[in-house]
Amino acid sequence: MKPKALTLEPALEPALAAGPPWISRNRLPPHRLESGDWVRLVAGRAEAVGVYDAEGQVAVRLYARSRVPDGAWFAARVQEALELRRRFVPEDTDAYRVLFGEGDFLPGLVADRYGRYLVVKTYSEGVRRAVLPGVVRALARELAPRGIVLRQQEGLEPLFGEPPPPKLTVREHGLRFLADLYHGQKTGLFLDQRENRQKVRELARGARVLNLFAYNGGFSIYALAGGATFARSVDASEGALADAEENARQNGFLERHEGVRADVFEFLNAHEETYDLVVLDPPSMAGRKTQRRAALRAYLRLNARALERVRPGGWLATASCTAQVSPEAFREVLAEAARRAGVRTQLVHEAGHAPDHPLRPEFPEGRYLKFAVLRALEGGA
Ligand SMILES: C[S@@+](CC[C@H](N)C(=O)[O-])C[C@H]1O[C@@H](n2cnc3c(N)ncnc32)[C@H](O)[C@@H]1O
Numbered sequence: 001m002k003p004k005a006l007t008l009e010p011a012l013e014p015a016l017a018a019g020p021p022w023i024s025r026n027r028l029p030p031h032r033l034e035s036g037d038w039v040r041l042v043a044g045r046a047e048a049v050g051v052y053d054a055e056g057q058v059a060v061r062l063y064a065r066s067r068v069p070d071g072a073w074f075a076a077r078v079q080e081a082l083e084l085r086r087r088f089v090p091e092d093t094d095a096y097r098v099l100f101g102e103g104d105f106l107p108g109l110v111a112d113r114y115g116r117y118l119v120v121k122t123y124s125e126g127v128r129r130a131v132l133p134g135v136v137r138a139l140a141r142e143l144a145p146r147g148i149v150l151r152q153q154e155g156l157e158p159l160f161g162e163p164p165p166p167k168l169t170v171r172e173h174g175l176r177f178l179a180d181l182y183h184g185q186k187t188g189l190f191l192d193q194r195e196n197r198q199k200v201r202e203l204a205r206g207a208r209v210l211n212l213f214a215y216n217g218g219f220s221i222y223a224l225a226g227g228a229t230f231a232r233s234v235d236a237s238e239g240a241l242a243d244a245e246e247n248a249r250q251n252g253f254l255e256r257h258e259g260v261r262a263d264v265f266e267f268l269n270a271h272e273e274t275y276d277l278v279v280l281d282p283p284s285m286a287g288r289k290t291q292r293r294a295a296l297r298a299y300l301r302l303n304a305r306a307l308e309r310v311r312p313g314g315w316l317a318t319a320s321c322t323a324q325v326s327p328e329a330f331r332e333v334l335a336e337a338a339r340r341a342g343v344r345t346q347l348v349h350e351a352g353h354a355p356d357h358p359l360r361p362e363f364p365e366g367r368y369l370k371f372a373v374l375r376a377l378e379g380g381a
Contacts, residue, residue, distance in 0.1 A: 003038040011043075018362055021107040021366075037130075049065070049066060049069075063106070075141065081104045084358060093171060099111040102363055113143070114168060146164075147163055172194055172218075177221070191356070193319065206228070212302075214281075216243040236264070241259040268306070273309070277315045278307075282321075303337035306337075312378045315375055331372070334347070346377070352370060353367070353369045
């Protein structure tokens with residue numbers, strides 16, 4: 001297939017040559033492209049081929065240097081992605097991210113595996129039309145899943161094979177979790193936190209644990225598997241807490257787990273009890289750059305309150321999935337939160353996404369998840 005051609009300002013040559021995953025709308029000259037059109041962008045001697053989208057800030061997502069991807073190209077990207085997962089995803093785990101968009105050189109599209117099913121997600125109409133069919137064919141061939149579905153605002157669109165059941169049980173590091181691919185958050189589970197949950201498991205022996213913004217109790221189940229004596233999961237969602245209870249039951253921890261339906265901000269104001277280990281994993285606090293300052297204030301308030309709930313010598317495992325908050329800014333928030341809470345802290349571990357969410361060095365914006373473990377000690381020593 002021959003792509004349409006569009007010539008950009010020559011000044012964009014270095015930017016295009018650096019291999020960006022996309023070009024924003026304000027960089028394009030006047031044109032007559034439609035969503036799903038393949039387009040060859042040229043700036044000076046640099047060129048790249050991508051898919052146009054009529055909506056949104058991103059106008060063209062870039063895939064190849066000079067030719068429109070064919071079936072063999074999509075198969076090669078999927079094979080590369082699977083090789084990485086085979087190296088890093090533990091054998092006793094059958095829920096993980098198979099394709100992480102920009103990080104796997106397939107901008108605008110993610111694919112997650114849940115047992116014998118794959119869930120694909122994209123927000124781009126252009127990607128849906130021009131990229132999805134080739135990727136689905138390659139995934140079907142390489143993984144022979146029972147079914148592949150496209151996750152939409154409401155429900156799932158079948159793309160291959162049979163649709164998944166309403167809920168299925170998957171395994172992460174040998175632990176069992178219910179996944180609702182139809183209505184669950186993200187594509188069902190927060191797969192990006194898998195290795196951070198495993199870190200909490202390592203810390204949890206003998207601990208009483210408070211898991212704030214718990215969703216389906218993931219961090220609690222890992223903590224209990226690591227020998228925690230008790231875990232309390234707090235979340236605003238009734239459905240997520242019902243799954244947390246079922247996850248506790250399936251893993252044999254029902255007696256040691258308690259779900260609390262509450263707004264975390266109110267819960268922290270109303271409760272004085274302290275814990276050996278507090279986990280704090282709030283939802284994204286900023287969708288846009290302009291909301292960054294408000295997000296930093298919310299992180300400060302939450303982390304200070306959470307540190308007040310850690311008994312001296314205990315741990316805070318804290319996360320931020322707001323892309324607009326850099327790892328440095330998050331560290332500054334944690335330092336200020338410790339001052340506010342009147343405790344001394346030691347940063348003993350930092351991480352980001354699990355390795356099935358790879359990043360491209362030339363695209364640091366792809367990083368959104370920060371995870372830190374702090375030891376909290378009495379202040380004023
Ligand atoms: C990033 S997810 C947590 C993921 C979870 N830690 C895991 O490992 O799977 C954030 C959770 O916060 C919950 N939530 C959002 N706002 C809340 C609030 N104000 N109070 C309590 N829960 C809230 C959502 O229902 C969601 O389950």
